Amino acid sequence: MVTAAATSALKFVDGRAGDLSSWTRTIFDFGETAWREYQSADWYVDRLRKEGFSVEVGSGGMPTAFCAHWTNKAGTTGKAPTIGMYGEYDAVPGNCQDAATQKRPRPGLSAHAGGHTDPHSGLGIASLGGLLATKAAMERHGIAGTLRFTGEPAEKVRGSKPIHAAKGYYDGVCGMISFHPFYMLPLCNTVRWDTHCGAAYSMIYRFLCEEPERWGLSDGAPIPQSHSAVRAPGANDALMLMYLASKALRDSMLPHQGGWSISEAILTAGQATADNLPAGMAEIQYMMRVPTLAMAEQITAVLDRNAEHAAAMSGCRVERHFVSKSRPGLANHAMAQITWDALNVVGAPHWGDGARSIAREIQANVGIDPMRDPFIDACEQLMAPQEAEAILRRDLPPSQTNSTSDDYTDMTWHAPTVRFYVARPALKAPKGFAYPGWVMNALGGIPETIDPMVTCAAKTVALSALRLLEDSGARKQARDEFIERTGGGVGGSKWIAPLCDYEPPINFRWPEYVTTARGREWWIPTAA
Known part of the structure; x- marks a missing residue:
């Protein structure tokens, strides 16, 4: 009616x-x-x-x-x-x-x-x-x-x-x-x-190369001031190693039907001029969409291992920051x-x-x-x-x-x-x-x-x-x-509590509009 x-x-x-x-x-x-x-x-x-x-x-x-x-x-x-x-x-x-x-x-x-x-x-x-x-x-x-x-x-x-x-x-x-x-x-x-x-998890892996001069040294002596001296590969290399290793995960671990997916986006990269200095920071975001929380945890564990190894190989340390953990x-x-x-x-x-x-x-x-x-x-x-x-x-x-x-x-x-x-x-x-x-x-x-x-x-x-x-x-x-x-409403026996144990991820370099001397534009400048 x-x-x-x-x-x-x-x-x-x-x-x-x-x-x-x-x-x-x-x-x-x-x-x-x-x-x-x-x-x-x-x-x-x-x-x-x-x-x-x-x-x-x-x-x-x-x-x-x-x-x-x-x-x-x-x-x-x-x-x-x-x-x-x-x-x-x-x-x-x-x-x-x-x-x-x-x-x-x-x-x-x-x-x-x-x-x-x-x-x-x-x-x-x-x-x-x-x-x-x-x-x-x-x-x-x-x-x-x-x-x-x-x-x-x-x-x-x-x-x-x-x-x-x-x-x-x-x-x-x-x-x-x-x-x-x-x-x-x-x-x-x-x-x-x-x-x-x-369910869905999303996280950002941040690679930080903070002491590139110490990478690969056995005696602890500083590297000479030379453009040919050995330095850590740096954060860009860590990001690429992470991307390639995790691409294998995406191609082999997840089926291609049933609503599963994992995708990535590079948020920041480089942080250095076109010199022989290694990149100090690089960030890559992953988003996974899966049927169950157990699957999300399993994939996250693999991504964590990939990130740790990529960091170790390139003279970096890695931080993981969650963007989303949803039920x-x-x-x-x-x-x-x-x-x-x-x-x-x-x-x-x-x-x-x-x-x-x-x-x-x-x-x-x-x-x-x-x-x-x-x-x-x-x-x-x-x-x-x-x-x-x-x-x-x-x-x-x-x-x-x-x-x-x-x-x-x-x-x-x-x-x-x-x-x-x-x-x-x-x-x-x-x-x-x-x-x-x-x-x-x-x-x-x-x-x-x-x-x-x-x-x-x-x-x-x-x-x-x-x-x-x-x-x-x-x-x-x-x-x-x-x-x-x-199983009894909020807090019941079959209830899943909120998974959010992180602060709102608002301080990352998310794409946005900016105001410059040219006016308001996208962060990738408009072509002439």
């Missing part, structure tokens, strides 16, 4: 569709990457305060995180429920695509700058739209409750949520609503059922059913003539014949959670209970949580053809193509939240299931 409050929320989203579209494009154009989302976070904080929320800035010790609250007492004498939602807004380095039908970076930037791939620009604004629609309906219909909205930076490195979880930001929530744009079948316009995302996800069928019911009321997104014309223009620009119906059919269809689950399980061994990766999983151990997907625009392709990466990125920024996803998701978030606020029976069912699955 669609309640009066739900009807009000749906009308609210339609009435603010222009704002949601403009806001999505704003965050898209910021294109800020992990731990450096300064403009994006400031924009959210300012918007939330204008909408009547109290906002804690820098929540959990993370400068680009926040936590917002709004409460409607509505004359209640008992404890009103708290519903949680969140926004993400980090982009990805090297994906600076303009909201255009051809490949080009955003104005004034190089292709190496940050850009939205998933896109988190639409993710965050869709959740914000659902939040504001819920608030409006609560005010109009006198519904008691509290809304909590967290700003979650650095999702691409699974950054903020393990930290927020460890610091209590998800505690006391009756239901957490997690939305993500669709990016892979069968998770298109559906809700996760049993197989939630897995595998926990299912909640009651929450999934609440949001699946909401998604059925809202319906799948639909792309109109304007969006189809843009899609055909892109197809022509990449050299294929424009199609009458250019969008993948599944993008405009709902799929039942159990059907999606069955398809997802086809390629997984029965023993594997988690697959792929996203850090919403840390929320699932503190509150009943739902994870749902709404289709982002994706294009059909002729047999044997693959679209270049810029196409999906561009579609995520063009209003005609991304807005249908944003409004559909915002409505689904709002209806899910209102169901939890208005239906105490549904709320109890979700809570009872959470208690059962955790």
Whole structure:
């Protein structure tokens, strides 16, 4: 049954569709990457305060995180429920695509700058739209409750949520609503059922060559001042040894299906001029996505050994700094059913003539014949959670209970949580053809193509939240299931405690925008 409050929320989203579209494009154009989302976070904080929320800035010790609250007492004498939602807004380095039908970076930037791939620009604004629609309906219909909205930076490195979880930001929530744009079948316009995302560890190995003159000496005498004198290989060599040794791990230790992966990124290197001086510091980051914590620990042990040997061979010492340690996800069928019911009321997104014309223009620009119906059919269809689950399980061994990766999983151990997907625009392709990466990125920024996803998701978030606020029976069912699955709730016999035993990794040389005499640009300067 669609309640009066739900009807009000749906009308609210339609009435603010222009704002949601403009806001999505704003965050898209910021294109800020992990731990450096300064403009994006400031924009959210300012918007939330204008909408009547109290906002804690820098929540959990993370400068680009926040936590917002709004409460409607509505004359209640008992404890009103708290519903949680969140926004993400980090982009990805090297994906600076303009909201255009051809490949080009955003104005004034190089292709190496940050850009939205998933896109988190639409993710965050869709959740914000659902939040504001819920608030409006609560005010109009006198519904008691509290809304909590967290700003979650650095999702691409699974950054903020393990930290927020460890610091209590998800505690006391009756239901957490997690939305993500669709990016892979069968998770298109559906809700996760049993197989939630897995565990992930990410760490930075820092190699430091502090006494290069003493490397290789047996008598302890200092080396002569000569360009031909022997010195330690240094930190760059340590990094390369680490990279090559761990590449063998990646190629042999991990299977190539089942949602496992390990990848690396070089953060800093060199730290010396083009002289014969060895590099004093180099850093390499690893991210692993695996089904279980035991696998994460096993891989970490191998990486640790590789790092120690690489350091010893090159005259360095090594430090390991964690970026993320996140838990595998926990299912909640009651929450999934609440949001699946909401998604059925809202319906799948639909792309109109304007969006189809843009899609055909892109197809022509990449050299294929424009199609009458250019969008993948599944993008405009709902799929039942159990059907999606069955398809997802086809390629997984029965023993594997988690697959792929996203850090919403840390929320699932503190509150009943739902994870749902709404289709982002994706294009059909002729047999044997693959679209270049810029196409999906561009579609995520063009209003005609991304807005249908944003409004559909915002409505689904709002209806899910209102169901939890208005239906105490549904709320109890979700809570009872959470208690059962955790063996008693937070701290229960089957509960996994937060793994975060590190400080927010905000002081590393993460890629970011800088201001120079040339103006504001990406840290890799824009070519003339």
